[in-house]
Amino acid sequence: MKKLINDPQDVLKDALLGVEAAHPQLRVDHVNRIIYRANPKADGKVALLSGGGSGHEPLHGGFVGVGMLDAACAGEVFTSPTPDQMQEATKVIDRGAGVLHIVKNYTGDVMNFEMAGELAGAEGVEVATVVTDDDVAVQDSTWTAGRRGVGVTVLLEKIVGAAAEEGRDLAAVTALANKVNESGRSMGMALTSCTVPAAGKPTFELPDDMMEIGVGIHGEPGRHRVPLAGAHEIAEQLVEPILHDLDFTGAPSIVMLNGMGASPLIELYLMYGEVARLLDKAGVKVARSLVGNYITSLDMAGCSVTVLKADDEILKLWDAPVNTSGLRWGL
Amino acid sequence: MKKLINDPQDVLKDALLGVEAAHPQLRVDHVNRIIYRANPKADGKVALLSGGGSGHEPLHGGFVGVGMLDAACAGEVFTSPTPDQMQEATKVIDRGAGVLHIVKNYTGDVMNFEMAGELAGAEGVEVATVVTDDDVAVQDSTWTAGRRGVGVTVLLEKIVGAAAEEGRDLAAVTALANKVNESGRSMGMALTSCTVPAAGKPTFELPDDMMEIGVGIHGEPGRHRVPLAGAHEIAEQLVEPILHDLDFTGAPSIVMLNGMGASPLIELYLMYGEVARLLDKAGVKVARSLVGNYITSLDMAGCSVTVLKADDEILKLWDAPVNTSGLRWGL
Amino acid sequence: MSTATVPLDRLVSWLGGYRDAVIEQRAYLTELDSAIGDADHGANMARGMTAVMDKLGAGVPATADELFKSVGMTLVTSVGGASGPLYGTFFLRMGMSAGAIAEFDGAALAAALRAGLDGIVARGKAEAGDKTMFDALAPGLGAFDAALAEGASPAEAAAAAATAAEAGRDATKPWVARKGRASYLGERSAGHLDPGAASSALLLRCLADALGSS
Amino acid sequence: MSTATVPLDRLVSWLGGYRDAVIEQRAYLTELDSAIGDADHGANMARGMTAVMDKLGAGVPATADELFKSVGMTLVTSVGGASGPLYGTFFLRMGMSAGAIAEFDGAALAAALRAGLDGIVARGKAEAGDKTMFDALAPGLGAFDAALAEGASPAEAAAAAATAAEAGRDATKPWVARKGRASYLGERSAGHLDPGAASSALLLRCLADALGSS
Ligand SMILES: Nc1ncnc2c1ncn2[C@@H]1O[C@H](COP(=O)(O)OP(=O)(O)O)[C@@H](O)[C@H]1O
Ligand SMILES: Nc1ncnc2c1ncn2[C@@H]1O[C@H](COP(=O)(O)OP(=O)(O)O)[C@@H](O)[C@H]1O
Ligand SMILES: [Mg+2]
Ligand SMILES: [Mg+2]
Ligand SMILES: [Mg+2]
Ligand SMILES: [Mg+2]
Known part of the structure; x- marks a missing residue:
């Protein structure tokens, strides 16, 4: 295992020290491992x-900010x-208007946030939850x-974050979050496995001439192992299932081409470029796009495509100012 | 070789199609392979x-913009x-006040830019050149x-770009560029080699228990091959030669922790976090920082550290608005 | 020789033995989780049980409700993932079921374990055959109850439970997962043991060991 | 049998042969550049010479000045890196030295090659022993001149040049580079042939082959 780390058990602790040092606009609670706006x-x-x-960096700490x-x-x-x-984070950030929990749909995340919601609710903080579930590979x-x-979690955090900044109430913010989640679809692939530091070796073995289609973001094997192909074919294998799952024509779309961390x-x-061409051919109008590492899987090589069916409201919220370490414009 | 590409000969051509599709604020000349502001x-x-x-992406195309x-x-x-x-790019972007060529110090780059400067000069465009040479590994x-x-090339493009935007003349802009170059030092390391697409295999072999200290950004072997070490020791091996080469105390510094592409x-x-701690211990005051992939070496795993001795003027220019795909704030 | 009642310190030995076992089998549990999950189950269980025993090292509560509440809360707050809330709930419910006792008889232990399993089901909604820890725990507790009904001591019942849980764990191998992250693999989840079934069969084996030794 | 004069089409064959040779030895040149450079020398030379011959495929100029200007400009505008300006300048200067001739005698060819090498030195400031293409070309052209002085035909002189250039190339192996990106390696550049020395020894070998065959 070749990584820029010290003790594999300390990766998170050590990385949070770097986050704190790099970003005066953030405050890090090292005991509870929470990144706040300063x-x-x-x-x-x-x-x-x-x-x-x-x-999965920059997700989520890289998206904390105005x-x-x-x-x-x-x-x-x-x-x-x-x-x-x-629970601690919920209490600290509540400004009296309630807190939206943005949860990716994994059994562990859902159960832990559920317990946290119960605890925070018992302490009088109004909590609502959106669970993102956009992966068409499943x-x-x-x-x-x-x-x-x-x-879609990345796009949702941006769009819904802008709505919250506008002052919308918890019900409206939650409704928008659900709408965004329902309007987005993703599909990912891997050229290589990643290596979990504490495990010390790659999660799966992938021969030089094979790739995994339909991976998530946890180094898990995908749905199919297929022969390695060129970018053009890979793009087809990612875009086709997305377009098959939802009709994206007739509305402006926000498209993210996301790297898994080592590509x-x-x-x-x-x-x-390949994805944009395919979307164009299918009559999908791309209004905004994002290319880069936004929701990663440690040192996995590969990528994912996310397409979000937007509308004027969503585009306006997308364009609103944002100032985080991972996504920044207008500020 | 596992890469998200089509024909290895077409990597650049294909990638420029993606850049064009992703960024309406840029214009791509595919024949001459130039990325312009729209x-x-x-x-x-x-x-x-x-x-x-x-x-080396985002360098340089990712730094085109206001x-x-x-x-x-x-x-x-x-x-x-x-x-x-x-020469073509120089002619197109000249707004009558001359053009600064920002050239990294490699024989090829220097000679080609030299020829271009001669050609553009013959056509009546005033050209000045800054050659960056900040790598203390050499x-x-x-x-x-x-x-x-x-x-330092990244930091220079930002700082000098802001000065040009302010309306300073070519002599002033060039003088500032030289000052920034002389005030910056860098040192890099690699955990793995990269693979040049047209070569099809790693440029060098690096055993699992070894790393290269003092690499540049072209997949070349470094100055020393040493046993793999933890982040703490790696940081020492990068920071020490930088601080040894220039006294950074008594001035605010801009620090970049740059990824080589696959880390x-x-x-x-x-x-x-490790670097910040070492700088602090050495009495270097970090005023601004940048953490991420800014000047990369394809799919090499590793990182580099750049420290720039700044002053109030440089910090002001650093903080000025910028809107590029690779670096953006205030706009 | 096993006895008819189980004092609390025997259950603390159980927890200590389980801590040692998951640390020892950490790589194995991670291996299982690599095949059909995300390669963290070994680290999760080792971190959680280490935290549990560190907490108890500072002082062991005198009654079962307090002991297992502490164990459950420590797991909930130190593990995360799916196993944190599930194992955490298991112990929290055990404590609630047992109440402020300092010694279990067989029936009380069976009831507490059963309450724990019910808690896992309440949290995770697993059903038999979903390929989860349920598939080791459910047959294990079934065997515990059956052994008691036939007059066995708690130690004997625990030994029967462990054996049944191990069979349940092994039975998960050919199945296609329907809960947890292994379910994302669809057909590809078949052919591998469920990591949570492995760690929970181990939990009952450690119980048998703790009660069986004397 | 070699002849005393070299018509232009024989030099076009030289260029065609060199294109074929660098394509054939592309992996080898890249291998050399991987050891002490950035693994692109094979691709650079193959791309450049392919562009040169594609250009000439659309029409071969009738005089040496136009021919080599075209070759030089094509290399300058298609290769990049260090080798683009260097090989480009080599051919540009060859053309300027030769003038509007359609046939070379030995002396004119020697002068043109020498002018080309001077151009490389003017651009790159290489000195003997820096471990660059200079270290193959300089002994190569020295041998060319010496052979002519002893009455050899251009073909015989080219053969001597190729052999001397190959010896020059091989001599670069133990040296520590002082120019180009290999110099960044310091001591580690020793023990490897210089890629540019290899490609330029090949250039003279192809010249010998083109003039020698008839
Ligand atoms: N809904 C569920 N009900 C019961 N057990 C579950 C459920 N989901 C997952 N599990 C168990 O959790 C185990 C995985 O735990 P772990 O790897 O620690 O967490 P994660 O899946 O979050 O990485 C699985 O092997 C399975 O036995
Ligand atoms: N200053 C120089 N003078 C002469 N030849 C040089 C000089 N610098 C580099 N070279 C030659 O160029 C070769 C490398 O060419 P190439 O790999 O195509 O370009 P780059 O070094 O830019 O990647 C070297 O092997 C060397 O022979
Ligand atoms: Mg897991
Ligand atoms: Mg997990
Ligand atoms: Mg090279
Ligand atoms: Mg090069």
């Missing part, structure tokens, strides 16, 4: 909390944070834990 | 041109672009082609 938002506005296992999240809870690598972390969702929450930007742009 | 800056302002081999470059010429992977590209620079230009953000933050 300057809380105004009283009376809905606050946004997200969190999840570490190893226009997005108020705080993010960091779990161990690929392990949901715990209810006490979430089929037969009635026979599974449901679809995984992946790329360089030149490859991500190349993939985006 | 909206040129005002007449009478100095224009900035950079360029170099591809494979507050930084006016255009970037893209060469083949790790190969300087050609004088005709540079010792005995009298017996070599001089130090390599690496991380995930969680590791880069962890490294930044």
Whole structure:
């Protein structure tokens, strides 16, 4: 295992020290592993909390700041944070208008946030929850834990963050969050496995001439192992299931071409070119796009595509100012 | 070789299609492989041109936009672009106040930009040149082609871009560029080699228990191959030669912890934490910082540290608005 | 020789033994989780049980309700993931079921374990055959009850439970997962043991060991 | 049998042969550049010479000045890196030295090659022993001149040049580079052939082959 780390058990602790040192606009609670805005938002506005296992950076800590999240809870690598972390964060960021929990649909995350919601509710904080589940790689969702929450989480945190900043109430913010989640679809692939630091070796072995289609963001094997193909074919294998799942024509879309962590930007742009061409051919109108590493899987090489069916309201919220370490414009 | 590409010969061409599709604020000349701002800056302002081999993204194309470059010429992977590209870009971006060529110190880049400068000069465009050479890994620079230009190039493009935007003349802009270059030092390391697409295999073999200290950004072996160490020790091996080369105390510094392309953000933050601690211990006051992939070496895992000795003027220019795909704030 | 009642310190030995076992089998549990999950189950259980025993090292409560509340809360707040809330709930419910006692008879222990399993089901909604820890615990507790009904001591019942849980764990191998992250793999989840079934069979084996030794 | 004069089409064959050779040895040149450079020399030379021959495919100029200007400009505008300006300048200067001739005698060819090498030195400031293409070309052209002085035909002189250039190339192996990106490696550049020395020894070998065959 070749990583820029000290003791594999200390990766999260050590990385949070770096986050704190790099970003004066953030405040890090090292005991509870929470990243806050240094300057809380105004009283009376809905606050946004997200969190999840570490190893997906910049998600979620990189999206804490004006226009997005108020705080993010960091779990161990690929392990949901715990209810006490979430409860603490919820209490701290509540400005009296309630807190929206943004939860990716994994059994662990859902259960821990559920417990946190109960605890915070008992303490008088109004909590609402949106569970993202946009991964079309998961089929037969009635026979599974449901679809995984992946790329749409990034777009949702931006859009809903802008709505909260505007001063909308908890019901409106939550309704918008659900609408965004329902309007987005993602599909991912891997060229290589990642290596969980504490495990010390790759989660799965992938021969040089094979790739995994339909992976999530936890280094899990995907739905199919298929022969390695060119960018053009890979793009088809990602875009086709997305378009098959939802009709994106007739509305402006926001598209994200996301890197899994170890694929360089030149490859991500190349993939985006392929994806944009396919979407164009299918009559999908791309209004906004994002190319880069936004929701990663440690040192996995690969990428994912997210398409979100937007409307004028969503585009306006998308364009609203945001100032986080991972996404920033207008500020 | 596992990459998100089609034909290895077409990587640059295909990636530029993606850049164009992703960024309406940029215009791509596919014949000459130049990335321009879609909206040129005002007449009478100095224009900035950079360029170099591809494979270092976001450098340079990702730094084209308001507050930084006016255009970037893209060469083949790790190969300087050609004088005709540079000449064309120089002519197009000149707003009558001359053009600064920002050149990283590699024999190829220097010679090609030199020829381009001669050609553009013959056509009546005033051209000045700054050659960055901040890599302290290159010792005995009298017996070599001089130090390599690496991380400081990113900081320089930002700072000098802001000065050009302010309306300073070519002599002032060039003087500032030289000052920034002389005030910055960098040092890099690699955990793995990268693979040049056209070569099809890693540039060098690095055993699992070894790392290279003092690499540049072209997948070249470094100055020393040493046993793999923890982040703490790696940080020492990067910071020590930088501080040994220039006294950074008594002035505010801008620090960049840069990823080589395949190292995930969680590791880069962890490294930044280590570097920040060492700088603090050495009495270096960090005023601004940047953590992420800014000047990369394809799919190499590893990182580099750049420290720039700043002053109030440089910090003011650093904080000025910038709107590029790779660096953005205030706009 | 096993005895008819189980004093609390025997259950503390159980927890200590389980801590040692998950640390020892950490790589194995992670291996199982690598095949059909995200390669953290070994680390999760080792971290959680280490935290549990560190907490108890500072002082062991005198009654079962306090003991298991402490264990459950420590797991909930130190593990995360799916196993944190599930194992945490298991112990929290055990404590609620047992009440302020300092010694269990067989029936009380069976009831507490059963309450724990019910808590797991309440949290995770697992059903038999979903390929989860339920599939080791449910047959294990079934065997515990059956053994008691036939007059066995708690130690004998625990041994029967462990054996049944191990069979339940092994039975998960060919199944396609329907809960947790293994379910995302669909057919590809078949052919591998469920990591949570493995760690919970181990939990009952440690119980048998703790009660069986004397 | 070699002849005393070299018509232009024979030099076009030289260029065509060199294109074929660098394509054939592309992996080898890249291998050399991987050891002490950035793994692109094979791709650079193959791209450049392919562009050169594609250009000439659309029409071959009738005089040496136009021919080599075209070759040089094509290399300058298609290669990039260090080798683009260096090889480009080599051919540009060859053309300027030769003038509007359609046939070379030995002396004119020697002068043109020498002018090309001077151009490389003017651009790159390489000195003997820096471990660059200079270290193959300089002994190569020295041998060319010496052979002519002894009455050899251009073909015989080219053969001597190629052999001397190959010896020059091989001599670079133990040296520590002082120019180009290999110099960044310091001592670690020793023990490897210089890629540019290899490609330029090949250039003279192809010249010998083109003039020698008839
Ligand atoms: N809904 C559920 N009900 C019961 N057990 C579950 C459920 N979901 C997952 N599990 C158990 O949790 C185990 C995985 O635990 P762990 O790896 O620690 O957490 P995570 O899946 O969050 O990484 C699975 O092997 C399975 O036995
Ligand atoms: N200053 C110089 N003078 C002469 N030849 C040089 C000089 N610098 C580099 N070279 C030659 O160029 C070769 C490398 O060419 P190439 O790999 O195509 O370009 P780059 O070094 O830009 O990647 C070296 O092997 C060396 O022979
Ligand atoms: Mg997990
Ligand atoms: Mg090169
Ligand atoms: Mg797991
Ligand atoms: Mg090279």
